[in-house]
Structures are given as C-alpha cells and as structure tokens.
Amino acid sequence: xxxxxxxxxxxxxxxxxxxxxxxxxxxxxxxxxxxxxxxxxxxxxxxxxxxxxxxxxxxxxxxxxxxxxxxxxxxxxxxxxxxxxxxxxxxxxxxxxxxxxxxxxxxxxxxxxxxxxxxxxxxxxxxxxxxxxxxxxxxxxxxxxxxxxxxxxxxxxxxxxxxxxxxxxxxxxxxxxxxxxxxxxxxxxxxxxx
Numbered sequence: 001x002x003x004x005x006x007x008x009x010x011x012x013x014x015x016x017x018x019x020x021x022x023x024x025x026x027x028x029x030x031x032x033x034x035x036x037x038x039x040x041x042x043x044x045x046x047x048x049x050x051x052x053x054x055x056x057x058x059x060x061x062x063x064x065x066x067x068x069x070x071x072x073x074x075x076x077x078x079x080x081x082x083x084x085x086x087x088x089x090x091x092x093x094x095x096x097x098x099x100x101x102x103x104x105x106x107x108x109x110x111x112x113x114x115x116x117x118x119x120x121x122x123x124x125x126x127x128x129x130x131x132x133x134x135x136x137x138x139x140x141x142x143x144x145x146x147x148x149x150x151x152x153x154x155x156x157x158x159x160x161x162x163x164x165x166x167x168x169x170x171x172x173x174x175x176x177x178x179x180x181x182x183x184x185x186x187x188x189x190x191x192x193x194x
Contacts, residue, residue, distance in 0.1 A: 003124070004124040014035070024039055046114075047111060050108070050111040051107065052107075057103065057110060059110070060111075060113055060114050064092055065092075080128070084120070084132070087120065087128045088120055088121075091117060095116065095117070
C-alpha cells in the first residue's frame with residue numbers, strides 16, 4: 001500500500017493534469033528514456049546542485065520563484081488557492097531573509113529551503129493548510145478576546161458613578177479637555193463644570 005506522499009509523487013510524474021507530467025512525457029518522447037527514470041535523474045541532479053553547487057543559491061531561488069509564476073500565469077487551473085500562495089510567499093520571504101546567515105553555517109540549506117516550501121503543498125503534510133487553519137484559529141480567538149475586553153470595559157464604565165468616571169479620567173491627563181475613550185466604542189465625557 002503506497003502512502004499519499006508516494007501517490008502524489010507518481011501523480012506529478014504520470015498524471016497529465018500536472019504540467020510536470022506533461023513536460024516529462026514530452027521529454028520521454030524526445031529522448032526515449034522512461035519518464036520515471038527522467039524524474040529520478042532530474043531530482044538527483046537538483047539535489048546535488050543544491051547541496052554541492054557553488055550556484056545553489058541562484059538555482060534554489062530561481063526554482064522557488066519560477067514554479068509559482070508558471071502556475072499563476074501559464075497553468076492557472078493547476079495553481080493553489082490565493083490564500084495558499086500568500087502563505088507560500090510569506091514563507092519564501094522569511095526563509096530568504098535567513099539565507100545569508102544559514103548558508104554559511106549549513107551547506108545543504110538550499111535543499112532544505114526547497115523541500116520545506118514544497119511540503120507546504122504536498123500531501124499528507126500540506127503545511128499551507130495547517131498554517132491557514134492556525135491563522136483562522138488565532139483570528140477567531142483574538143476577536144473573542146476583543147469582544148470580552150469591550151464587554152468588560154463597558155461593565156466597569158456602567159458600574160462607576162459619574163464623579164468616579166470624571167475623577168478617573170482627569171487623573172490620567174491633567175490638562176485634557178474634551179472626549180476620551182476607554183475602547184473604540186465607549187465614549188467618556190469629562191465634566192468641565194466646577
């Protein structure tokens with residue numbers, strides 16, 4: 001029984017709905033070499049270049065920019081959703097910011113960079129989906145926390161007597177005249193009649 005990962009790799013090689021499979025089929029017709037062998041040769045060549053090559057930085061970044069652009073503009077039907085592409089773009093930018101420090105200390109950094117960004121979309125990992133779920137969860141929790149905070153501010157405000165509200169506001173700012181707010185939705189007026 002093959003795993004989802006192996007099945008997706010085979011799909012990238014043999015399933016004609018993927019541009020990689022269509023490209024490998026053309027190469028197979030031109031060279032008379034089995035596309036499975038061609039895929040292994042291309043994969044091993046890229047691995048060697050990304051680990052040992054002096055130009056691994058340029059190869060990795062060209063690959064990581066070119067493939068999404070091909071998907072976006074040439075094969076839009078095969079392109080992931082815009083949210084997944086946004087996650088990819090942010091992850092790519094963050095990893096690229098770390099390039100100078102990590103490439104000195106880690107010879108296979110660019111292979112790691114390509115694999116990590118590839119795993120954003122490959123089953124069963126699909127890290128892009130996991131990141132999107134985490135963002136949605138954080139957004140929901142933040143909205144709930146903000147709502148609770150607004151409710152608490154309103155309760156505190158309502159339970160204070162008018163002189164306490166005036167004294168609290170005037171103790172924060174000595175020369176403030178006019179309107180101040182505890183939260184964006186609850187105005188407090190300073191009593192200026194003394």
